[in-house]
Amino acid sequence: MNAEKLKDLLTEVKSGQTSIDSAFEKIKDIPYHDLEYAKVDYHRELRNGFPEVVYSPGKSLEQVRGIVKDMIERTDGNIMATRVDENVYKTIAELSDETEYYKEARVVVVKRQAFKVSEKSITVVSAGTSDIPVAEEAAVCAEVMGNCVDRIYDVGVAGIHRLLDNVERINRAGVVIVIAGMEGALASVVGGLTDKPVIAVPTSIGYGANFGGVSALLGMLTSCASGIGVVNIDNGFGAACLASKINR
Template sequence: MNAEQLKALLTQVKNDDTSVEDALEQLKELPYHDLEYAKVDYHRELRNGFPEVIYSPGKSLGQIRGIVRDMLARTTGNILASRASEEVYEAIRELTPDAVYYKEARSVVVKREPYRVSEGTIAVVSAGTSDIPVAEEAAVTAEVMGNRVNRLYDVGVAGIHRLLDNVDVINHARVIIVVAGMEGALASVVGGLTDKPVVAVPTSIGYGANFGGVSALLGMLTSCAGGIGVVNIDNGFGAACLASKINQL
């Protein structure tokens, strides 16, 4: 419940549209609502600046529908479900026509209000086309969180001239998310070309010695370029959360 909803509840009590007892019951559930299989955290936006996001894997369609139904009833803002399949999208769309599916990002967004637009820009840069799903998860998440996003894809070190032709895109951003698999070298190169903070995302894309993204992760962690922070393998969502907080300071 946000400030506007609390104000509306107090107005209902004042106008005798809601009893004091009913209002107290709603106030009891301000921090979170216990659905037994999930405790939906309604204070997360107050603490972290963005509402709780539904991580779809491991949840049944019934559980996801239950969480979304509860959020629709208790909030007025946008809702994000990450790592969502088309089945998850269809389940959410049964509850609201405002659901939009971003297939490459594997994300469902229930758009109930316009996105805020930040003053600064986040650049999302991918090494290869195969890294785009993780890059799109980062880009869509950052947009939902109220950031302007520029995408720059397939500019990996195997053809460094593609990156050098777009240095202006990188340097005009306030924060840069770099998504790369294989050996993860793109983060070091970008970090050496800009004075902006870089959030590096290793992906699981690569041949056997890539070890499912471990080589890219270690390469980014041991980068000699300064100003690089690294999130977990394939964690476009986490990169967007960090970049958004930096961008909106």
């Protein structure tokens, strides 16, 4: 329940359309509902602007089912789960016919409302095709959060002319998310070509000395381009959250 809906509920109580007992039933589990194995945070949208998202790894299918079922029963907005596999998708799909699976992004959305679209866009730029799963996680999550997203993929520095051909598109964005593995140089180059805030996402793509994304992470953290923020390795979701807040 967001702030607008709380105001509407208060108006209904004042006008007599809704009883105090009925209103209490709707809000009694704010700020969270305790399922014993999870305390589902129904106050998060009021605090942060977007509802709690279900991070699937490490949870059993029964736990995922229980959390999503509780969210379906207690909210009327969209519900998102990240890092899902086919089994998690099927489990959630059993709960709602409105379930959509974004396989490449590894994201499931119980889509009960149309995505809102902001005036400002987020451009997601990936260095290579191998980085697309992380890029798609960022792009899909940003769309669910109400942003218009432009995707520019496979424009890494090994063929920098591909990037230069897209500078005009990049500069139309409100925020740019740059996804890159290997040495992570793409973030520095993009940061030097645009006046927009750049959020860099290192990926675990690369040969041995990439150290599972650590080389890209350190390269992005030590970038000589100004105005770059860096999130954790493969954290497309975190980049989408930050970009969405900047857009708002």
